[in-house]
Amino acid sequence: MSFQITKVEARIANYSLHQDRVIITSLGIHDRSRYLIITLTDELENQGFGEAATVMIWSGEAAETGLWIVENRIAPLLTGSHYDHPSEILTILDRALQGNPFLKASIDIAAWDLWARRQEKPVSALIGDRQPVESVPTRFSIGAYSVEDTVRLAVESWEAGIRTLKIKTGVPGLDDVARLKAVRERLGKEPILTIDANGAYQTEDQAVAAIEELLPFNLALVEQPTPRDRIGMMARVKQRVDVPILADESIFTPGELAEALDCDAMDLLSLYPGKNGGFTNSLKMAQTAQNAGKYCVIGSNMETDLGQAAMVCLAASLTAFPVEEYASDLMTGLIYTATSTSPAVELKNGRLVTPLGTGFGVEPLHD
Numbered sequence: 001m002s003f004q005i006t007k008v009e010a011r012i013a014n015y016s017l018h019q020d021r022v023i024i025t026s027l028g029i030h031d032r033s034r035y036l037i038i039t040l041t042d043e044l045e046n047q048g049f050g051e052a053a054t055v056m057i058w059s060g061e062a063a064e065t066g067l068w069i070v071e072n073r074i075a076p077l078l079t080g081s082h083y084d085h086p087s088e089i090l091t092i093l094d095r096a097l098q099g100n101p102f103l104k105a106s107i108d109i110a111a112w113d114l115w116a117r118r119q120e121k122p123v124s125a126l127i128g129d130r131q132p133v134e135s136v137p138t139r140f141s142i143g144a145y146s147v148e149d150t151v152r153l154a155v156e157s158w159e160a161g162i163r164t165l166k167i168k169t170g171v172p173g174l175d176d177v178a179r180l181k182a183v184r185e186r187l188g189k190e191p192i193l194t195i196d197a198n199g200a201y202q203t204e205d206q207a208v209a210a211i212e213e214l215l216p217f218n219l220a221l222v223e224q225p226t227p228r229d230r231i232g233m234m235a236r237v238k239q240r241v242d243v244p245i246l247a248d249e250s251i252f253t254p255g256e257l258a259e260a261l262d263c264d265a266m267d268l269l270s271l272y273p274g275k276n277g278g279f280t281n282s283l284k285m286a287q288t289a290q291n292a293g294k295y296c297v298i299g300s301n302m303e304t305d306l307g308q309a310a311m312v313c314l315a316a317s318l319t320a321f322p323v324e325e326y327a328s329d330l331m332t333g334l335i336y337t338a339t340s341t342s343p344a345v346e347l348k349n350g351r352l353v354t355p356l357g358t359g360f361g362v363e364p365l366h367d
Contacts (some may be wrong), residue, residue: 009255013035035063085115101252116359127318176210184218273311303332328352341365
């Protein structure tokens with residue numbers, strides 16, 4: 001179904017986090033979100049929406065830079081042209097703009113949203129290899145907090161129905177052994193515990209030693225133990241530890257996924273449209289990983305409900321995501337003080353309810 005883009009709009013939106021739940025990692029502190037909201041309009045006045053979760057300590061992107069690029073480069077490039085499929089827009093963006101994965105993803109997501117709304121269908125009906133599941137289990141990310149605050153957040157998450165906890169590790173000055181021990185002592189054996197070093201361990205031996213110290217607490221997986229640009233090191237760590245390795249920062253692109261598969265660097269792949277430079281790329285990479293016998297989970301860059309709607313669509317619609325075995329980072333409802341969409345994406349008993357409706361099922365609210 002051919003469509004024409006008649007308008008490309010962007011605006012900056014600010015979102016507040018609960019200040020006792022900000023994310024503290026080895027990369028820095030995320031205590032507020034200043035994101036870019038994209039609206040695409042077609043010749044029939046249908047609209048599609050996307051969000052660029054611009055975080056400089058993660059991808060190097062800023063909302064202000066993205067706004068300038070959209071208004072001065074992307075809007076003139078896309079406006080007036082006809083497209084047969086939303087993926088064609090990402091091809092144009094990749095030719096015109098290096099880097100900027102979250103900005104590209106916001107436009108690509110808006111294109112998919114618009115294309116599905118134009119057909120009066122949910123995106124899941126256009127991409128899925130299964131009937132979308134009704135809800136997806138989430139895991140809550142606990143930043144690099146003190147022992148006391150780590151336990152507090154773990155208990156609050158558990159009481160909210162969340163059964164998988166991701167604890168950020170590798171930050172100097174914190175005793176990760178004491179933190180995980182305290183969580184186990186308080187909550188017992190039931191919680192599924194995972195850790196995420198965000199690439200904090202700088203050598204192979206350091207990563208192995210840190211992981212082995214924490215294995216007595218029954219880790220379900222270890223996320224990104226080594227620096228993002230040391231995929232070979234991650235492969236060697238994987239060979240030396242008896243716990244699944246989840247790759248995140250090391251794999252943004254299809255090419256990086258191919259390299260990781262070549263050296264068998266991971267057991268699981270963290271996917272989400274912002275990091276992958278587009279919903280289109282996430283679809284391709286999920287298929288590639290599945291073909292290689294690797295499972296996928298949804299990661300996060302602190303997207304609001306607007307970005308999260310596309311993420312839960314992926315997890316709910318594709319068999320590459322074994323959602324009951326591996327929970328996804330869909331935790332917006334626990335970290336932001338208010339929703340960014342109408343309707344809100346519902347978090348119920350530790351599970352994110354898959355949005356209904358056309359497109360990705362939500363529309364952005366204004367500040």
